[in-house]
Amino acid sequence: MSRPSPEESTPLPRTLYTNATVFTAEGFLADAFVVEGSRFLHVGKEADARQIAGESATEVDLGGGFVLPGFIDAHTHLLMMGQALQKVPLREASNLADLQRCLREAADSTAAQRILGAGWLYSSLDEKQPTKELLDEAVPDRPVYLDANDLHSVWVNSAALAELGIDDNTPDPIGGRIGRNPLTGKADGMLYETATQQIVWPALAAYTSDKDRDAQLEEAFTNYLAVGVTGAVDMAVQDDDLAAFRRALARHNNTLPIRVKGHILVSRHESEAANVAQVHKAAALATELNSDWLQICGIKLVVDGVIDSCTAAMKEPYADGSSCEPIWDRESLTPVVAAADAAGLQIALHAIGDEASDIALDALEEAGRRNGPRDRRHRIEHLETVTEANVKRLAALGVVASMQPVHADPAIQENWQSMLGDHRIERAYPWTEFTDAGATLALSTDAPTAPHQPLPNLYVASTRLSALNPTLEANLPGYALNLADALGHATRDAAFSCRAEDRQGRIAAGYLADFTVLDSNPLAAEPAQLLANKARMTVVGGKVAFHAGTTTAAPFQGGHALSQPA
Ligand SMILES: [Zn+2]
Numbered sequence: 001m002s003r004p005s006p007e008e009s010t011p012l013p014r015t016l017y018t019n020a021t022v023f024t025a026e027g028f029l030a031d032a033f034v035v036e037g038s039r040f041l042h043v044g045k046e047a048d049a050r051q052i053a054g055e056s057a058t059e060v061d062l063g064g065g066f067v068l069p070g071f072i073d074a075h076t077h078l079l080m081m082g083q084a085l086q087k088v089p090l091r092e093a094s095n096l097a098d099l100q101r102c103l104r105e106a107a108d109s110t111a112a113q114r115i116l117g118a119g120w121l122y123s124s125l126d127e128k129q130p131t132k133e134l135l136d137e138a139v140p141d142r143p144v145y146l147d148a149n150d151l152h153s154v155w156v157n158s159a160a161l162a163e164l165g166i167d168d169n170t171p172d173p174i175g176g177r178i179g180r181n182p183l184t185g186k187a188d189g190m191l192y193e194t195a196t197q198q199i200v201w202p203a204l205a206a207y208t209s210d211k212d213r214d215a216q217l218e219e220a221f222t223n224y225l226a227v228g229v230t231g232a233v234d235m236a237v238q239d240d241d242l243a244a245f246r247r248a249l250a251r252h253n254n255t256l257p258i259r260v261k262g263h264i265l266v267s268r269h270e271s272e273a274a275n276v277a278q279v280h281k282a283a284a285l286a287t288e289l290n291s292d293w294l295q296i297c298g299i300k301l302v303v304d305g306v307i308d309s310c311t312a313a314m315k316e317p318y319a320d321g322s323s324c325e326p327i328w329d330r331e332s333l334t335p336v337v338a339a340a341d342a343a344g345l346q347i348a349l350h351a352i353g354d355e356a357s358d359i360a361l362d363a364l365e366e367a368g369r370r371n372g373p374r375d376r377r378h379r380i381e382h383l384e385t386v387t388e389a390n391v392k393r394l395a396a397l398g399v400v401a402s403m404q405p406v407h408a409d410p411a412i413q414e415n416w417q418s419m420l421g422d423h424r425i426e427r428a429y430p431w432t433e434f435t436d437a438g439a440t441l442a443l444s445t446d447a448p449t450a451p452h453q454p455l456p457n458l459y460v461a462s463t464r465l466s467a468l469n470p471t472l473e474a475n476l477p478g479y480a481l482n483l484a485d486a487l488g489h490a491t492r493d494a495a496f497s498c499r500a501e502d503r504q505g506r507i508a509a510g511y512l513a514d515f516t517v518l519d520s521n522p523l524a525a526e527p528a529q530l531l532a533n534k535a536r537m538t539v540v541g542g543k544v545a546f547h548a549g550t551t552t553a554a555p556f557q558g559g560h561a562l563s564q565p566a
Pocket of ligand 1: 075076446
């Protein structure tokens with residue numbers, strides 16, 4: 001595996017790391033390793049590592065820490081995550097006075113033109129209704145926009161209502177509602193459902209500058225590094241994301257703080273030609289942006305919606321008798337998938353309902369028939385409900401199962417289960433069925449629809465218990481993964497999901513020296529230890545990118561922005 005250094009004449013610096021338990025993701029634990037330049041040179045026993053490192057190597061004593069390959073979040077949304085992290089966190093506010101204090105402090109500490117907050121709970125308002133007046137008391141001088149915890153409503157103050165152009169006569173949008181005072185009929189500061197999506201979100205997007213997006217992307221990078229994540233697959237790259245990535249490359253001297261892979265979002269248009277044109281655009285970008293720091297590796301198609309709002313495509317109706325057509329049917333999907341497969345792109349298909357995974361697999365199978373045998377690496381995202389036959393079909397096709405343990409957290413299952421309402425909930429998020437069938441399982445968080453931290457995600461993965469509310473019963477514990485396996489799915493297999501298995505996701509000679517050091521060994525502790533474990537240090541390409549105590553990152557907040565897979 002080891003590659004010759006480009007500067008054969010100048011020896012690269014070597015660092016010997018000792019006094020650690022090293023999870024290599026190669027089926028064994030080691031206790032020392034050597035990094036030469038940006039890559040691992042050797043992994044194994046300390047005596048051998050010391051000899052190979054040589055006398056001139058720098059030695060780093062890891063103090064008994066637990067080393068593992070840097071996590072790769074195999075499905076995330078970097079800009080959106082950074083944006084969510086920049087909002088005032090309100091979930092911990094336990095009463096109205098507390099919430100107002102948080103907002104006042106935030107307003108005092110910034111000259112920003114707007115105060116954005118997230119995560120507030122109705123239960124923290126001392127039984128009062130949220131009104132613009134309550135927010136005006138805290139921040140009267142500029143607009144305040146607060147996302148509710150479930151992201152289905154936004155609470156704003158008077159300045160924000162004025163900025164949005166909403167007055168007492170503004171009609172409700174279809175599928176949404178402008179909250180009104182029951183006595184006076186005046187707009188009260190609450191905006192529900194499509195009133196948030198169609199009025200608030202576009203308005204806020206228009207106030208977002210490139211500089212803001214740059215700061216959001218950096219926020220995502222910083223927060224990932226602080227929890228041991230060294231790589232991410234951005235699963236819906238659009239023009240704004242791409243432009244932000246290019247500016248980040250320029251800022252960081254043609255590198256990035258973490259390694260980014262991107263799937264270009266292909267949206268459905270009326271004509272096949274317009275759909276396939278997006279594939280050709282993605283193929284051109286994949287040729288242009290193709291480094292170990294930023295690589296456009298494929299396309300993303302959202303085949304259906306989500307179960308919580310009955311928009312996932314199911315074979316049988318929902319509990320209320322409704323059903324929903326897929327966003328992409330077989331006829332529209334197949335030519336796009338076949339074109340992307342022929343172009344050598346990776347294809348990621350969002351499929352949550354059991355009918356959607358059927359459609360996705362049919363399209364991938366047909367692409368295989370049309371294009372013949374080739375080196376392909378396709379994936380299906382989420383797979384929350386899936387038939388046993390399709391689990392086997394996915395495995396036989398060599399398609400990667402890309403799944404998010406955090407979405408199975410018992411704390412967010414109530415609505416999901418009641419929408420299906422029958423035996424189908426007994427086969428929810430069946431991770432081990434995929435691995436038993438021989439499929440590669442890659443784990444991720446889908447941040448910001450769920451917290452971006454990998455360790456709470458692995459806690460849910462290995463217990464099916466809630467990382468948000470420890471008192472809840474496990475959600476189908478028979479599908480829990482062995483923790484060591486889960487660590488492999490979040491590192492080695494996540495690398496496989498983005499075709500980086502020859503250089504990322506393992507601690508092995510020749511691989512890129514991306515790793516993180518936890519304060520203790522979770523494999524030797526109770527599962528709950530995962531919720532307390534902290535990253536001490538994160539190294540990317542041989543360079544220390546995070547050291548505990550030197551950067552500020554958002555703490556794990558139970559349920560931060562938990563919502564729908566995106
Ligand atoms: Zn997503």
